[in-house]
Amino acid sequence: MSRVDGTSSSRTEKSGRSITRAKNELESGDLEAFNPSPPNHKIDDKAAQLEEEIQAIKVEAKRVYFVLSFIATAFFLLFVASVGNRAVIAIAIAASLILLIGIAKWLEFPWVVLNLERWHDMFFKACERWIGGKKPPTTEPVPDQE
Numbered sequence: 001m002s003r004v005d006g007t008s009s010s011r012t013e014k015s016g017r018s019i020t021r022a023k024n025e026l027e028s029g030d031l032e033a034f035n036p037s038p039p040n041h042k043i044d045d046k047a048a049q050l051e052e053e054i055q056a057i058k059v060e061a062k063r064v065y066f067v068l069s070f071i072a073t074a075f076f077l078l079f080v081a082s083v084g085n086r087a088v089i090a091i092a093i094a095a096s097l098i099l100l101i102g103i104a105k106w107l108e109f110p111w112v113v114l115n116l117e118r119w120h121d122m123f124f125k126a127c128e129r130w131i132g133g134k135k136p137p138t139t140e141p142v143p144d145q146e
Helices: 005-030 030-034 041-083 086-106 109-132
Strands: none
Touching: 005 086, 041 086
């Protein structure tokens, strides 16, 4: 069923041209934009590098916070030592060690926590000896030998 004016033949010519144009585009590589591209490792590497830098900055900030709290505690202990008596100084040292252990645990410094807990134990053993005084060693009486 073709028309007299020839429109059907022009449609087939247009569709034939579009098919050949599509084939040429496939051959020339214009459709490469639809192909998946290889993963961009530069962005991944940069993101990993930035993440490491952020972690280093966070650790450094935590160290600064701990050092500042340690210095503030030392100044507090100096003040207490200049004003208070021996019992107040002992209580202040015990409280400051407990406070510093808590801050070190909160800031995730296990190596600081271990050392502070060792100091804490040494301090409490010294306080026990000081409060309890020196006790003479106890010996059992020698049983009578009959």
